[in-house]
Amino acid sequence: MSDTHAQSVAFVRDTEIPASPPPVAQTGAVRWMRENLFSTWVNALLTVAALYAIYLIGVAILPWLINGVWTTPSLTACREVLQGKVGGCFSVLTERWNQLLFGFTYPSDQYWRPGIAFLLLFAAAAPVMFFKLPRKLLIITALYPFVAYYLIWGGTILTPVFALLGFVAGYAAYARLVKGSFALGIFAAVAVAALTWWIGGMITDAVAPAQPWLEEVPSRDMGGFMLNMILGVTCLSLSIPLGILLALGRQSNLPLIKAVCVVFIEFIRGVPLITLLFVANVVLAYFLPPGTSFDLILRVIIMITLFASAYIAEVIRGGLAALPKGQYEAGDSLGLDYPQAMRLIILPQALKISIPGIVNIAVGLFKDTTLVSVISMFDLVGMIRGPILASAEWNGVYWELFGFAALLFFVVCYGISKYSQWLERQLSTGHR
Amino acid sequence: MTTYTDPEKGGFHVSQLLSDTRYRAITFQVIVFILLSLVLWRLGSNLVTNLRTAGLTFSFGFLADTAGYDVGQTLIPYSSQSSNWQAAKVGILNTLLVAVLGCITATIFGVTAGVLRLSKNWIVSRLMAAYVEAFRNVPVLIWILIIYAIMTVSLPAPSAFRGETPDSTMLAGLFAFTNRGIYIPAPIWNAGSGIVAGVFVLSIAAVFAYRAYAKKQLFDSGRLLPMGWPSLLILFVPTIAAFFLLGRPVGLDIPALRGFNFAGGIKIGAPLIALWFALSIYTGAFIAENVRAGIQAVSQGQTEAAAALGLRPGRIMSLVILPQAMRVIIPPLISQYLNLTKNSSLAIAVGYADITATLGGITLNQTGRAIECVLLLMLFYLAISLTISGLMNIYNNSVRLKER
Secondary structure, X not given: OOOOOHXXXXXXXXXXXXXXXXXXXXXXXXXXXXXXOOOOHHHHHHHHXXXXXXXXXXHHHHHHHHOOOOOOOOHHHHHHHHOOOOOOOOHHHHHOHHHHHHOOOOOHHHOHHHHHHHHHHHHHHHHHHOOOOOHHHHHHHHHHHHHHHHHHHOEOOHXXXXXXXXXXXXXXXXXXXXXXXXXXXXXXXXXXXXXXXXXXXXXXXXXXXXXXXXXXXXXXXXXXXXXXXXXXXXXXXXXXXXXXXXXXXXXXXXXXXXXXXXXXXXXXXXXXXXXXXXXXXXXXXXXXXXXXXOOHHHXXXXXXXXXXXXXXXXXXXXXXXXXXXXXXXXXXXXXXXXXXXXXXHHXXXXXXXXXXXXXXXXXXXXXXXXXXXXXXXXXHHHHHHHXXXXXXXXXXXXXXXXXXXXXXHHHHHHXXXXXXXXXXXXXXXXXX | OOOOOOOOOOOOOOOHHHHOHHHHHHHHHHHHHHHHHHHHHHHHHHHHHXXXXXXXXXXXXXXXXXXXXOOOOOOOOOOOOOEHHHHHHHHHHXXXXXXXXXXXXXXXXXXXXXXXXXXXXXXXXXXXXXXXXXXXXXXXXXXXXHHHHHHHHHOXXXXXXXXXXXXXXXXXXXXXXXXXXXXXXXXXEOOOHHHHHHHHHHHHHHHHHHHHHHHHHHHHHOOOOOOHHHHHHHHHHHHHHHHHHOOOOEEEEOOEEEOXXXXXXXXXXXXXXXXXXXXXXXXXXXXXXXXXXXXXXOOHHHHHHHHHOOOOHHHHHHHHHHHHHHHHHHHHHHHHHHHHHHHHHHHHHOOOOOHHHHHHHHHHHHHOOHXXXXXXXXXXXXXHHHHHHHHHHHHHHHHOXXXX
């Protein structure tokens, strides 16, 4: 067979043909564009429409950004500089920078205090956000509320010190008695802490210096983005423990506790935050003992905390419901009582599942802090709508101011949601 | 080894109230009940004392008093001489109006963006992602204020439409976009228009009848009747024919510039437009994410199985993917509708007269009846929320996967 036609083979290739390059349409950018932008004629139309939309947005915004004026004292001066050209008067941001960040009554020589409190916030949040950091850093987180309170509000240092002492004493009592019974430990902790605060309050009143190290700043002077940050951080950190309690209460088989929690959660979730802020503003005073009045900011913190805790409770309830029933039964079969089973087995898993949901609530909560401008508090939006847009110099500068506010919130909220996605990947262990 | 026995009867100690699980539950509930009663009693007595000090009584009599303020946009007759209760009703209707309008447009925005975000077209999906992120991460109050500023600052005043060569012209001669709002033509119902409307209603019924007939044909004989163009034909041809046969009984009241302002037509005020558009584009971003999640939740195998059965792509989507995706999409969609309704209370920031702005705003400030007003306000929103979530529970139970 093999030698019959041997002579008829005129040419045998003994080298491999070098691979020829693929057709232009099948490589690199062209192929990518063919596949991703122009695969069908509908897609091609969509691409053209999208490009046109981007072009329109670019034409509208780019000259405004590029011709922006950053250094004039008022809108009229800015318009003179622009001479009819399209351009943003960003000088409102530079000129009113401090007002936008700190409000218009915070003493200007004390701006460093909220500044430091803001920087410390990162140090305090880091160990909570990144589990790989050493656990000992959580001490910073525990101390942060007191330090931040002292930095922002000032006044005598005894107030935060005794507040801290109360927590320490309460924890000590709890740690001593929790071995016997969890309920006893909690009751003792509350009693000891309350006693410490009561004694501390008396001592503070007696020995408070007339000239504290840090000048005292009343709550009504808080404003600007600082107020949004204060409300957001405080309400979130207070509402998580409250939300856990509410979620456990709703899952409880004690009918009274369950009913109270269900009514509370459904009521709060059914009404808009604004009505709760109205309550804080005009109604809450009727329910307080006659003659007492406390800060509007504190009343608002209470209301936003209650609001957020109801939503967090629902997220955590989802986490509790998602746990397989075997986990509860395993806790029981180990002989753990309810608090032990919850603390050691159920909650660590349920909270882990709930973290993305809680972060979503956190973003929503932070955005909702702008609503306080409706009850005439001067947060970032309130500052823009009130003192800045009403001033003679800057009456009519809408886009720069609202754009700045939108950008600020976008950076924070987008950052948090990116963190949440990262965390979800970190926590996904393949099983729930 | 110890054997477990019930504690002997009659040997009850006080310590068992805390240590024995049988009694502990009752102990805790009694403690909670006492604390709760104490707190409520304390709040109640404070309220009574404070009201007495302020010389107020708890009554809803102020609702019958004259409101004494004007409202820009009303759906029912209202003047400043009407009662506070009438003002509250105006507010309720305005809230429902913006909520319904917002839900419709938010669904359109959301579904479009959600589907386009899954598009294979790189630039379109990126653009939709940018839209979703930009609107989800900025407070809705800021969007409402921005769009309100666009409405009031960027659009021309009615005087710009005046003169031989006006600065602005009406769109198609029918719509006027001014900084006071958008004016659209209003229909005029002349004699005979009832017949046209009746014909239209009958046409809708006929479309459904035709589709049912086509389905029956398909199932009985396998013959596939066309669906699209006959439906459109049945829907429009008889109505249009009736319209012209009866001599055009339905006319249009086109807005026209009279004096300093537009007259005629329907005015959609700038606050309503700002609120409506901002709420729908904001909520649309959230709905887009729900739609995307719902479509992605249907496993790829479903598409492949349907393709293996020989279904065409359009039918795969409508018969296999969407029914399953809807099960995932609808519950969060309804809760987004609820959010939109609750967010519509931000109307107060742009002066749209919803229930929060009338009852919770001006009426509250004028009468000083804070408790009653806020209570009514909360009850209204609560009623809406509970109704909708009740309906949603019924729906959820009806579409739940029937498992073993």
